[in-house]
Amino acid sequence: MIITTNLSKKYNNKVVLDIEHLEIPKGQSFGLVGNNGAGKTTYFSLLLDLIQPSRGEIINNGVGVDKSEDWKPFTSAFIDETFLIGYLTPEEYFYFIGELRGQNKADVDVLIAQYEDFFHGEILNQKKYLRDLSKGNQKKVGIVAALIGTPEVIILDEPFANLDPSTQIRLKSIIKGLTETQGVTVLISSHDLLHVTDVCNRIVVLEKGVIVKDLETNQETLKELELHFAN
Amino acid sequence: MTLKLLSLEWKSFVRSKSFGNNLAIKILMGFFALFMILCFSFMGIGSFYILRETFPEEDPLAFFNKYLVFYLTADLVSRYFLQKMPVVNIKPLLYLPLKKRKVVAFALNKTIFSFFNGIHAFLFIPFSVALLIEDYPFINVMGWYLAVTAMMYCSNFINVFVNNKNGIFYAVLGTMIVFGVLHYVDIFDVTQLTQPIFQSFYYKPYLAFVPVIALVVLYKMAFKYFTNNFYLDMGLSGKIESVKSEDYTWLNRFGHVSIFLKNDIRLLKRNKRAKTTLLMSLLFLFYGLAFFTNSIDAYKGPIWKMFAGIFVSGGFLLNFGQLVPSWDSAYYPLLMSQNIRYKAYLTSKWYLMVLATVLSTILSGFYLYFGWEAYAAVVVGAMYNIGVNSHMVLWGGAYLKTPIDLTSNKKAFGDKQSFSPKLMFFAIPKLLLPLVIYAIGYYTLGATFGFALVASCGVMGFLFKNKVFNIIEKVYKSEKYKTLSAYKESN
Structure with a gap:
């Protein structure tokens, strides 16, 4: 689904990302871990064509992301609060994203109804703008908005951060459902090794922009990761 | 202790983003x-x-x-x-x-x-x-x-x-x-x-x-x-207002443009900075008084009438338009990663500006009191604004890299972007050109001819709208990465 070749990003001659080859097949739940500055967000930004690569390219479902915009209809993402429109209510925001992705109001209503328990009664009909919601609730809105319009690729940067424990558990089952039953490719990054081993069938460790580990998840993965980061 | 606080102040002053x-x-x-x-x-x-x-x-x-x-x-x-x-x-x-x-x-x-x-x-x-x-x-x-x-x-x-x-x-x-x-x-x-x-x-x-x-x-x-009120949940917190969702379904008749039009209306209604712009646009309506009442000697020349016409009818167009796309700077990454037609995005802003210009022209009917020529200048100014200036502000905006903080009025006046030579360049066709055209007409065949010349420029610009929009779209695309990174730096 997503093929990265020879990709590198430099800022003032300092290499922040350098990936020789990375292939993510369709329907995989792909986890990216690494300490701060490892290049996780840089990679996601490159995937979304928000920054230009210094070298190399990313092919998303046959489309070179910095050559054409045809990857946009089947790709969605929630990276940070710059993906939210602060002066809208959550409902307005969902409908706005829905309209951009060719979904009418009824379609969006059906979709968000499925996530009622994920919202935990704190999102819909709250009479608040997004900018007045707490960080965790903003994140819930962003994540669900990324599910609108049946995307084939979903990119979530640190989806577990700021979420309460119940919501973290619900999010894990949502992601599993997407990849296992609907064949959606989900890319997430996280600092929480436990969550990421729970939910991802493949985990890649970045260190200063370079891939240092590429693991199929099994019983030993968590231990291996903990050992890696302990040193 | 006061000294320590003072040194904090000094640092916050010299290191602030807006200070540059x-x-x-x-x-x-x-x-x-x-x-x-x-x-x-x-x-x-x-x-x-x-x-x-x-x-x-x-x-x-x-x-x-x-x-x-x-x-x-x-x-x-x-x-x-x-x-x-x-x-x-x-x-x-x-x-x-x-x-x-x-x-x-x-x-x-x-x-x-x-x-x-x-x-x-x-x-x-x-x-x-x-x-x-x-x-x-x-x-x-x-x-x-x-x-x-x-x-x-x-x-x-x-x-x-x-x-x-x-x-x-x-x-x-x-x-x-x-x-x-x-x-x-x-x-x-x-x-x-x-x-x-x-x-x-x-x-x-x-x-x-x-x-x-x-x-x-x-x-x-x-x-x-x-x-x-020295507590986080009292004097120190901004108050959270209770709000209603608004659908604006009646806007759906505008097709693809309506998606953005709805948001732009909410943007204007719900943000302090945008509201200030609306207020300033309203004040521009009265700017013409300085010219048409003949109370200021420096403004007595006939050419100044045209100048007033541009400002009176174009208050909103100039104030709001010159800051497109900065209005959306806070969520520009979202827009750039969605399946967006630039044309629909730009057309929405264009509709807003045209609507506001027409409205200003109607509201400024009271200038008829100062004679038909005064109001003719406003109407002709509106035509030029719609035909030419609406394109100019959108075009110039593509080079604008100053993000806007919607919720505060800081920097509402005198952004440092006003020093950008590229934007200064765009001010020439916006303000100077109509004056020159009017002057040519006025000093050859008289005021009516001058008005006709400026008005026909507006009509011409209007006819070429599609062509100009294609060019603007290209500029927006080529400036995308620079704009994104500039907005990100201050976010």
Whole structure:
């Protein structure tokens, strides 16, 4: 689904990302871990064509992301609060994203109804703008908005951060459902090794922009990761 | 302790984003401040003699006192829009082992030294000196000076209270505008009520203690207010309003454009900065009065009529349009990663500007009072605005890299983007070109021909809309990464 070749990003001659080859097949739940500055967000930004690569390219479902915009209809993402429109209510925001992705109001209503328990009664009909919601609730809105319009690729940067424990558990089952039953490719990054081993069938460790580990998840993965980061 | 707080202040000042990391801008801002100070000092010294020269039958001080009420209002308005409240910086100090009273006192005292208070001294001190030179008695001048200065500081603390009470503010502003207009057309003169008050400070200098006491009381009130609300969920937090979702389904007839049009209307309704722009656009409607009433000598040339026409009809277009796409800077990454048609995005902004221009033209019907030529200038100006300027502002915006903080009014006036040479370049076709075209027509075949020429330029631009939009779309695409990274830096 997503093929990265020879990709590198430099800022003032300092290499922040350098990936020789990375292939993510369709329907995989792909986890990216690494300490701060490892290049996780840089990679996601490159995937979304928000920054230009210094070298190399990313092919998303046959489309070179910095050559054409045809990857946009089947790709969605929630990276940070710059993906939210602060002066809208959550409902307005969902409908706005829905309209951009060719979904009418009824379609969006059906979709968000499925996530009622994920919202935990704190999102819909709250009479608040997004900018007045707490960080965790903003994140819930962003994540669900990324599910609108049946995307084939979903990119979530640190989806577990700021979420309460119940919501973290619900999010894990949502992601599993997407990849296992609907064949959606989900890319997430996280600092929480436990969550990421729970939910991802493949985990890649970045260190200063370079891939240092590429693991199929099994019983030993968590231990291996903990050992890696302990040193 | 105060020293430590002061050094924090200094750092926050020199390291702030809006101040820029650019030395050139710092120097430029320094010059600007100096320029303002010089202007005010000159006004202060000169105004006495100028007033005596132009209105020999009136006492300069009395004349000054007559219009002081409008000066006070203007001061309050500019404070409301520009002066930052001290509370914001208190938050990180909350949990530190500092005495509450000390922090609050520091925050309040800081406002005393603000630019908005200091600047008046440069007007009133020279004016008082001029009074003394002209043998006005010392005690009386002192009383007057003390009273006026105390009132300026009162307005400083009043501003602390009204800062979040828009209703009161707009009521005061509205009343004063009405009084101003009534005064101008000689129906009711509010200055007859207020002038004696200011005069009395001069005739009975001991009365100065009234504003001074008012100032002390206001200070105490502000102090108490902040000490009592020194909690995160009270005075220090912005209040959260209860809001309703709005569908605007009637806009769906605009097709793809409606997606953005709905958002743009919400943007204008729900953000402080956008609302300020709306208000400024409204004020532009009256800008024409300076030209059509012939009250200002410098504006008497016939060419200036066209200039007024552009401004009166295009207030919103110029104010709002020149900041596209910065209005969406806070969520630009979202827009760029969605399946967006630039054309629909730009067309939505275009519709807004056209709608506002038509509305301004209708509202400015009162210029008919000054003759058909005055209103013709507005209508022709509107045609040029719709046909040419709407494209120009969108085009120029592609090069604009200044993000907007929608929720605050800081920087609402005088962004550093105004120094960008590229944007200056776009000002030529926006403002200068219509004047030149009109002048060509006016000096060959007369005013009507001049209007016809400018109007036909507008129609031409309108016909080429699709072509121009294609070019603009390309520019937006090629500037995408630069714009994204510029917006990100300040986010």
